[in-house]
Amino acid sequence: MHIDILTLFPEMLDGAFNSSILKRALDKEEFHYNLINFRDFSANKHKKVDDYPYGGGAGMVLTPQPIFDAVQFAKEQRHSKPRVILMCPQGETYTQKKAEELAKEDHLIMICGHYEGYDERIRKHLVTDEISIGDYVLTSGEIGALVVVDSVVRLLPNVLGNVESAKQDSFSTGLLEHPHYTRPADYNGMKVPAVLLQGHHAEIDKWRKKESLRRTFERRPDLMNETTLSEAELLLLKEIKSEKK
Incomplete structure (x- = not known):
């Protein structure tokens, strides 16, 4: 499995990937990952990735161009048709069943939001799945993405020491x-x-x-x-x- 994570804060994720089960799975080459800072894909000369919402309102909204281009880049690197997952409080509530479903995929692209939200065209025309880890709001999507990654990776073959461990977990x-x-x-x-x-x-x-x-x-x-x-x-x-x- 390969996992691409689109994020504005890759430093939030590095530590988790170099610890515990995730590090062990990486060492065994059971999966690979890439942290993609979608600010690098901004066509704006100041590398802005957000703007004020049309119609007014509080907060800033992520613009579509950097995220569309970053997802296209991730797809071209793998020449695949991945599941593109939007971490979003409006998405379906995450479950073990969903983790088991995603663990069967070869390529996942995860989009971590920030600010007030996403331009709706990202949701409508780019993603295949919207996931929420619970009925509360986080500052950004990185923490939620780590929850999903950890729950999926531990289900991959040879990641856990005992193959029966995941089968006996709560909710499985x-x-x-x-x-x-x-x-x-x-x-x-x-x-x-x-x-x-x-x-x-x-x-x-x-x-x-x-x-x-x-x-x-x-x-x-x-x-x-x-x-x-x-x-x-x-x-x-x-x-x-x-x-x-």
């Missing part, structure tokens, strides 16, 4: 992940559930599934409506509900 199964415990088995009187210490894998799997259901039911009941449960899971959920009475 449609449910929240079960609780985890490690040594010591008894910490200041707070004990690890006995079932995890007995080595009975079938019982451990059942406990994990039940606790995953319990956590989802208690914390994110909205997810239950979007998940198709098996008969065994429905029985466990019935047990959970009866325990709450």
Whole structure:
């Protein structure tokens, strides 16, 4: 996978790409990235990339020319038809399902906004996806872009040490992940559930599934409506509900 990020502040992103899972994935050449400062593509003699909105109003709006030209440059470098992603608070709310979808692509171009917003022609005629990481507004799109990149890259083959790790993450199964415990088995009187210490894998799997259901039911009941449960899971959920009475 190759990821191009169009940004006015590439220095905001360099540190993240040289740390933790992203750096490991780069070292393994599981993906490559390029930070493109779209100010470099401005035809304005002062390298301006924004202007006042037509009709008046607060703030400045990113002009189309530098971004269109920067995207065209990124496409020509790869000779591909990439997904062009606009980081935008008006976009679809980002989910694990979307991350899994994007992880199948060979080339992503991400546009990080700033100021009041984008010229609407960028949205209408250039991008394939608009993504929001939540119902709040950030100063610029770089932080949101990093969220997307991290969630996508960790799904690529050979990036995580254990291939099962991503499959078991919260939201990957449609449910929240079960609780985890490690040594010591008894910490200041707070004990690890006995079932995890007995080595009975079938019982451990059942406990994990039940606790995953319990956590989802208690914390994110909205997810239950979007998940198709098996008969065994429905029985466990019935047990959970009866325990709450």
